[in-house]
Amino acid sequence: xxxxxxxxxxxxxxxxxxxxxxxxxxxxxxxxxxxxxxxxxxxxxxxxxxxxxxxxxxxxxxxxxxxxxxxxxxxxxxxxxxxxxxxxxxxxxxxxxxxxxxxxxxxxxxxxxxxxxxxxxxxxxxxxxxxxxxxxxxxxxxxxxxxxxxxxxxxxxxxxxxxxxxxxxxxxxxxxxxxxxxxxxxxxxxxxxxxxxxxxxxxxxxxxxxxxxxxxxxxxxxxxxxxxxxxxxxxxxxxxxxxxxxxxxxxxxxxxxxxxxxxxxxxxxxxxxxxxxxxxxxxxxxxxxxxxxxxxxxxxxxxxxxxxxxxxxxxxxxxxxxxxxxxxxxxxxxxxxxxxxxxxxxxxxxxxxx
Numbered sequence: 001x002x003x004x005x006x007x008x009x010x011x012x013x014x015x016x017x018x019x020x021x022x023x024x025x026x027x028x029x030x031x032x033x034x035x036x037x038x039x040x041x042x043x044x045x046x047x048x049x050x051x052x053x054x055x056x057x058x059x060x061x062x063x064x065x066x067x068x069x070x071x072x073x074x075x076x077x078x079x080x081x082x083x084x085x086x087x088x089x090x091x092x093x094x095x096x097x098x099x100x101x102x103x104x105x106x107x108x109x110x111x112x113x114x115x116x117x118x119x120x121x122x123x124x125x126x127x128x129x130x131x132x133x134x135x136x137x138x139x140x141x142x143x144x145x146x147x148x149x150x151x152x153x154x155x156x157x158x159x160x161x162x163x164x165x166x167x168x169x170x171x172x173x174x175x176x177x178x179x180x181x182x183x184x185x186x187x188x189x190x191x192x193x194x195x196x197x198x199x200x201x202x203x204x205x206x207x208x209x210x211x212x213x214x215x216x217x218x219x220x221x222x223x224x225x226x227x228x229x230x231x232x233x234x235x236x237x238x239x240x241x242x243x244x245x246x247x248x249x250x251x252x253x254x255x256x257x258x259x260x261x262x263x264x265x266x267x268x269x270x271x272x273x274x275x276x277x278x279x280x281x282x283x284x285x286x287x288x289x290x291x292x293x294x295x296x297x298x299x300x301x302x303x304x305x306x307x308x309x310x311x312x313x314x315x316x317x318x319x320x321x322x323x324x325x326x327x328x329x330x331x332x333x334x335x336x337x338x339x340x341x342x343x344x345x346x347x348x349x350x351x352x353x354x
Contacts, residue, residue: 008206036060036354037126038075043347045330054079056349057125060148061096076176095144106153106160114144116169117162117191120209120228120242120264123175129281130305131319131347134242134264143175145187159194159222169210170222185212201231222248240266262287281304300324313353 028216038058044051061074074096098112115123147166154160167178169187179185191206209223228242231306241292264285269276283303305319323343 002064004258025123031065033063033065034061035063036232037124039126039351040350041131041347042133042349043345046344050266059095066102069099070102071099078176093174096174097322106155108153109148110151111148114149115144116208117164117189118206118224118226120226120230120240125349126351126353127267129268129307129317130163130278130283130303130321131349132301133319134266134283134303135262136285143176143177145169146180147178147187147191158197159192161192163191164189167317169208169226185210187211200201201229201233202228202256202334203227222246236270236272238268239274240264240268258292260287278306280304281307306329315351317349317351319345319347319349 026144031089039056041056044052059074064071072260076093078096079091079092096114098110098114100108100110102108121134125131145166145168147164149162149164151160151162156167165180166187168185169189187210189208193204195201195202204225209221211221224244224246228246230238230240240265242249244262264283265331267282269280286300288298301321303321303324305317307315307317309315325342
């Protein structure tokens with residue numbers, strides 16, 4: 001596994017390389033953009049032993065554009081409160097480290113470390129209208145992975161699609177990196193995204209496969225199907241939905257299959273008649289587990305999350321989520337359920353983007 005020291009060395013070397021290319025005396029100097037964000041949270045879960053009041057995440061990224069090639073390097077801080085860090089050994093992680101080549105005619109090729117395409121909700125909480133994730137199964141969603149992928153976008157921008165070959169789609173030591181090898185397991189992803197010819201509509205379907213799932217025992221592999229859609233119903237309101245199926249074949253225990261289904265329905269409304277900076281998300285979500293792991297378990301979440309957008313760079317968000325869990329002890333997003341079957345999460349989050 002790459003050590004934290006070597007990760008930082010790579011980031012430093014990449015940053016210096018980009019800086020040297022940006023000197024005025026360098027022909028065709030690339031355009032360099034620095035960006036990022038930080039979040040500060042207070043969260044509490046009923047029945048939990050403690051709460052959290054701290055800087056929860058921070059990201060610093062550098063993007064360099066040199067002709068038809070765009071390079072990205074980013075560092076991410078996550079102290080381990082979020083389930084995205086469940087499989088991470090470090091609070092500081094190298095995320096993006098990739099280059100994208102625009103081939104023209106709608107074709108691009110990307111290589112390096114990048115974020116999986118899978119999932120409606122963003123890997124980063126700042127891009128979602130809520131603090132917590134929608135579902136209780138943190139394993140189905142791919143995180144960062146290493147590999148090569150190709151994307152095609154139609155000339156009319158009505159649809160796009162892509163295919164990727166990666167070191168691991170699901171099975172990796174961390175949500176922030178792949179497993180770095182192809183011998184024990186390998187992964188692949190494919191997706192298509194379309195408006196279906198309808199204004200303000202987006203429909204996305206993707207499939208991800210990992211050849212072996214060592215996280216749940218000796219397995220033939222794990223495959224996830226993900227369908228999600230979003231529609232701008234009015235200028236002030238959009239609606240969205242997602243449905244996923246995970247198929248995990250275990251070779252031990254009689255070749256049984258571990259299946260899970262997750263779903264969400266979301267409505268986000270901006271109160272323009274009161275103040276255009278005030279909005280709120282209303283979300284209902286759930287998951288079902290069948291098979292040898294967590295068999296017969298059904299979980300539901302009911303979420304209300306208002307947001308005050310002070311300006312494009314600063315916003316304040318709150319959330320109340322009720323979890324109805326018939327098994328207890330599950331986690332997702334910033335939500336860690338206690339051993340009781342039901343729980344209530346409350347939280348507030350300040351987000352600064354630059």
